[in-house]
Amino acid sequence: MLSRSANNLFWLGRFMERAEATARMLAMGQRMAMLPGSQGQVEWASIMQATGTPLPENGGAVTEADIVSSLVLDNHGASSIQACLSRARDNGRAVRTALTQEMWEGLNEDWRYLEAMEPQAARRNLAPILEWVRRRTAIFKGCVETAMLRNEGYDFLRLGGSIERANMTLRLLNVKYFLLLPETEVVGGGRDHHQWMSMLHAVSGLRSYHHYYDGDYAPWNIADFLVLNQAFPRSVAYNYSQIDASLTRLQQSHGDTHTCQRTAHTELERLSAMNINEIFNDGLHEFLNDQIVKTGRISQEVSEAYHF
Amino acid sequence: MPFNEMEESSGIRPPYRSIADWIRETGTDLLDRRRAEAEAIFRKIGITFAVYGEGGDPERLIPFDLIPRAFSAAEWSILDRGIRQRARALNAFLYDIYHRGEIIKAGIIPSELVYQNAAYLPQMVGFSPPGRVYSHIVGIDIVRTGPDSFQVLEDNCRTPSGVSYMLENREIMARMFPDIFTGGPVKPVDHYPDELLRTLKEVAPAACDGEPIVVLLTPGSMNAAYYEHSFLADLMGIYLVEPNDLFVEKARVWMRTTRGPKKVDVIYRRIDDDYIDPLTFRPDSMLGIAGLFDVYRAGGVNICSAPGAGVADDKAIYIYVPEMIRFYLREEPVLENIQTFQCSRPDECAHVLANLADLVVKEVHGSGGYGMLIGPKSTKAEIEEYRLRILDDPANFIAQPTLDLSTAPTLHNQEISGRHVDFRPFCLVGKSVRLVPGGLTRVALQPGSLVVNSSQGGGVKDTWVLQE
Numbered sequence: 134m135l136s137r138s139a140n141n142l143f144w145l146g147r148f149m150e151r152a153e154a155t156a157r158m159l160a161m162g163q164r165m166a167m168l169p170g171s172q173g174q175v176e177w178a179s180i181m182q183a184t185g186t187p188l189p190e191n192g193g194a195v196t197e198a199d200i201v202s203s204l205v206l207d208n209h210g211a212s213s214i215q216a217c218l219s220r221a222r223d224n225g226r227a228v229r230t231a232l233t234q235e236m237w238e239g240l241n242e243d244w245r246y247l248e249a250m251e252p253q254a255a256r257r258n259l260a261p262i263l264e265w266v267r268r269r270t271a272i273f274k275g276c277v278e279t280a281m282l283r284n285e286g287y288d289f290l291r292l293g294g295s296i297e298r299a300n301m302t303l304r305l306l307n308v309k310y311f312l313l314l315p316e317t318e319v320v321g322g323g324r325d326h327h328q329w330m331s332m333l334h335a336v337s338g339l340r341s342y343h344h345y346y347d348g349d350y351a352p353w354n355i356a357d358f359l360v361l362n363q364a365f366p367r368s369v370a371y372n373y374s375q376i377d378a379s380l381t382r383l384q385q386s387h388g389d390t391h392t393c394q395r396t397a398h399t400e401l402e403r404l405s406a407m408n409i410n411e412i413f414n415d416g417l418h419e420f421l422n423d424q425i426v427k428t429g430r431i432s433q434e435v436s437e438a439y440h441f
Numbered sequence: 442m443p444f445n446e447m448e449e450s451s452g453i454r455p456p457y458r459s460i461a462d463w464i465r466e467t468g469t470d471l472l473d474r475r476r477a478e479a480e481a482i483f484r485k486i487g488i489t490f491a492v493y494g495e496g497g498d499p500e501r502l503i504p505f506d507l508i509p510r511a512f513s514a515a516e517w518s519i520l521d522r523g524i525r526q527r528a529r530a531l532n533a534f535l536y537d538i539y540h541r542g543e544i545i546k547a548g549i550i551p552s553e554l555v556y557q558n559a560a561y562l563p564q565m566v567g568f569s570p571p572g573r574v575y576s577h578i579v580g581i582d583i584v585r586t587g588p589d590s591f592q593v594l595e596d597n598c599r600t601p602s603g604v605s606y607m608l609e610n611r612e613i614m615a616r617m618f619p620d621i622f623t624g625g626p627v628k629p630v631d632h633y634p635d636e637l638l639r640t641l642k643e644v645a646p647a648a649c650d651g652e653p654i655v656v657l658l659t660p661g662s663m664n665a666a667y668y669e670h671s672f673l674a675d676l677m678g679i680y681l682v683e684p685n686d687l688f689v690e691k692a693r694v695w696m697r698t699t700r701g702p703k704k705v706d707v708i709y710r711r712i713d714d715d716y717i718d719p720l721t722f723r724p725d726s727m728l729g730i731a732g733l734f735d736v737y738r739a740g741g742v743n744i745c746s747a748p749g750a751g752v753a754d755d756k757a758i759y760i761y762v763p764e765m766i767r768f769y770l771r772e773e774p775v776l777e778n779i780q781t782f783q784c785s786r787p788d789e790c791a792h793v794l795a796n797l798a799d800l801v802v803k804e805v806h807g808s809g810g811y812g813m814l815i816g817p818k819s820t821k822a823e824i825e826e827y828r829l830r831i832l833d834d835p836a837n838f839i840a841q842p843t844l845d846l847s848t849a850p851t852l853h854n855q856e857i858s859g860r861h862v863d864f865r866p867f868c869l870v871g872k873s874v875r876l877v878p879g880g881l882t883r884v885a886l887q888p889g890s891l892v893v894n895s896s897q898g899g900g901v902k903d904t905w906v907l908q909e
Contacts, residue, residue, distance in 0.1 A: 136697045137686050
């Protein structure tokens, strides 16, 4: 396929996944802010930091209105839902011939829906809108799974999705780093616990976690679940296995081996051999940042290998 | 009174009988609901059309009128002959002006109209494109003024757009009203993409060995007609490429793919001449494929339409098309031209200036209904302003009488009444000449309006060609 089309599909995958991840992160923020004594400001600020969104210039408190204007209805920000869906559509539009009718119509409808949304309405209905984003991105993925040809176009789309999802789970965990506990609270206390639980909630992993770790809500278990668990589809390790699988399929159909395949494979093996205590001993935040950089490198290597 | 295509004094005209029955049985209420549904479907699919310089909705819909426009088999046989004839003559003309220029030597067309034409490309002189075809898709705009009179308004020899509406309008009608097509007399149009691909493959360049690789070259997704580009590429199953996807190496054209370079044989381009090759045409162009033109001249690739084909659809050349038909084909023109005054001729210019209030005045190189004056619909001030423009550069203008365009029934504000229509068929020229029975009917939605251009608030209709 055209290299440009591969690039468009790769980024279509990334932007759809990012729109969903931002929605999940915001739902987490709302949940964290519900705790008694919370004003929401710290939680929202930490989410903006984790997504790389600039904080308000006046240095004042971050409100839900700021969140809506910078992460929901902003047309330019890197993680804003509207910007992601609009760029997903632009990328889809450039490769319309590689999409199914349903995929395209979905992208077009999503874009039109947010395009027509008033900021006030968005503030009043933040929770339903975040719910809507999760539903719409799920429908899109359903259309991909049930009707898209299993050719290299599918692999590039999936590859973009897996890279983005690994990246966003890393960023989600970073929210906890930015979210300093008030001095009156202790690590492992009620607020700390609630924040970890909100994280599980955001990735729709509450029940699976319970099933896996027998109801023991310990931060290291939750981190293990989100980073190293190979069965949970939003974990970093799982997504690396998907990156590896997509790249292997591309390698098989093209017959060439590239740096990106070696990097992804090495990373997958490293993650498989790790245990969460090592990560905590060396510092979770350092691990997360390091892994965000590595994920970015694979993305770069993919574009070099396929002449994007 | 304009010619009413549906009704005459003695009743409903035969081609419209089934349509009239259908309207009566369906009722305007239901038709209006269906119209809203059709619009929703068009929006959902994203069949939109960006309008230059108008602001507002960047992805506007062209309004779709549900009531089809119909031609009888007898009417179509005239159109069919006339359209093919014109398409052949225009291609013969293009070959001639880039070779011996016989028609100029014979004194039929003034040489300056050709050789000093902005669209004339000296780089094309002496070169013969495959099959001697320059314009592979000829869009001919036709109006009707009476039961037996069809006239050509203008020719489009470069990259006429609108064929996606011909296909989508039929598709949507069939989706909403399947009953009227079942076993009915309406000839299908959905083989157009196959015919187009066949045409493009027929004109593969000399260097092509094996099955020709055809691509559609678009300026990109920001272009007003991008929907059509992707739609056609999809239906033909060919690559939709942008200029940056192509490059020249070893005297061939290649596209960048995930598996490395892939050879390209035929480029169906939907970008203008100026933006094809910055080395040959416009050094400042951001678009374009450096070196493409040299490969083209060496027979390594074909470009459809050929660079320089625009001379044939110039409005100053238009006047001579009937003469071309006689000169090259030794036939009498089947379709008439509209009487046209050239402001470059002092006597005709004087006539135009004296009668501005009754005439339609157009720029010679203009298109799409931009920058024209419709005398009867203009204010005194507008006419005087336009007069100054003509006086400033008379050769840049032509004028035609305001025509009583035929009307076809159209749904407007839940009522059905006549609106002026025109017609654009798409004639394909490769080794043979092909014409799908149908085309794009454009309709001026405002009561009494004569402007059908989609950029000026016109709408579209499904066009039926009926069997015997």
